Amino acid sequence: MATTTPDNLFSPDSIGMFGQFVSDLAAMQASVQVALNALSMRSYKWANSSERNAQTGMTEGDLGFQKDTLVTYVYSGGAWRNIVQLPSSMPFAQAAGTVAPITVPAGAEVHTTVTFPSGRFTVAPIVMVTGLGAARDISFFADSVTSTNFVLSRGSVYTTARASQGASWYAVQMLSGAAAG
Numbered sequence: 558m559a560t561t562t563p564d565n566l567f568s569p570d571s572i573g574m575f576g577q578f579v580s581d582l583a584a585m586q587a588s589v590q591v592a593l594n595a596l597s598m599r600s601y602k603w604a605n606s607s608e609r610n611a612q613t614g615m616t617e618g619d620l621g622f623q624k625d626t627l628v629t630y631v632y633s634g635g636a637w638r639n640i641v642q643l644p645s646s647m648p649f650a651q652a653a654g655t656v657a658p659i660t661v662p663a664g665a666e667v668h669t670t671v672t673f674p675s676g677r678f679t680v681a682p683i684v685m686v687t688g689l690g691a692a693r694d695i696s697f698f699a700d701s702v703t704s705t706n707f708v709l710s711r712g713s714v715y716t717t718a719r720a721s722q723g724a725s726w727y728a729v730q731m732l733s734g735a736a737a738g
Contacts, residue, residue: 609637625679625733650677650730656709658723661695666712668700673728678704682728683736689723697724 601621603609609623609630619632627649630637652673661667673682684699684707694715700708709726713719730736 612637627733648729648731649733650679650682651728652677652682653725653727655689656724656726658689658720659711661711661713661719663716663718664714666710669709669711670706671709671726672706673704678728678730679733680704680730680736682730684726684728686724686726689725695719695722699726702728 599616599619601609601612601615601619603612603621603623605625606623609621612621615632615637617632617634621630621632621637622628623630627647629640631640632638654671656669656671659667659669681702681704684702686697686699686709688695688697688711694713696712698710698712700710707726707728709724711724
């Protein structure tokens with residue numbers, strides 16, 4: 558019996574010696590219909606949930622990707638459903654750098670403001686600081702961390718000035734709304 562798909566792809570009846578040919582046409586008809594169904598899906602990209610929630614004109618099976626959370630959604634049952642999220646072991650944002658050596662006065666601290674790349678972090682990240690070189694008598698730490706910068710503090714408890722060997726730093730924000738994750 559001849560068949561027609563929802564997109565009017567026609568497959569003839571199987572007749573005599575053309576039976577295998579007609580079977581092949583029917584299989585091809587089914588494959589083409591699957592491809593046409595896939596093409597009817599639309600995809601969207603949003604910066605955040607506000608853009609996703611404001612989206613209109615979706616149909617069942619449409620896909621979307623939300624950039625701030627790295628989550629893929631499918632439109633199903635009248636709502637966007639989370640289908641893929643990157644593993645939490647992948648940081649949402651990170652940055653690293655170095656700070657030049659300076660002399661730390663006796664028994665004092667020296668503070669250097671370090672600015673993160675513009676827009677990199679949405680919350681204050683976790684910052685780790687490491688002294689470079691052999692200056693074991695100078696302590697290094699991150700202070701006053703915000704989403705835009707932090708203060709690198711170097712301190713010495715010695716009675717004479719100490720030459721710092723510089724420092725390296727690494728900042729990480731694991732999730733879109735939290736530093737830890």
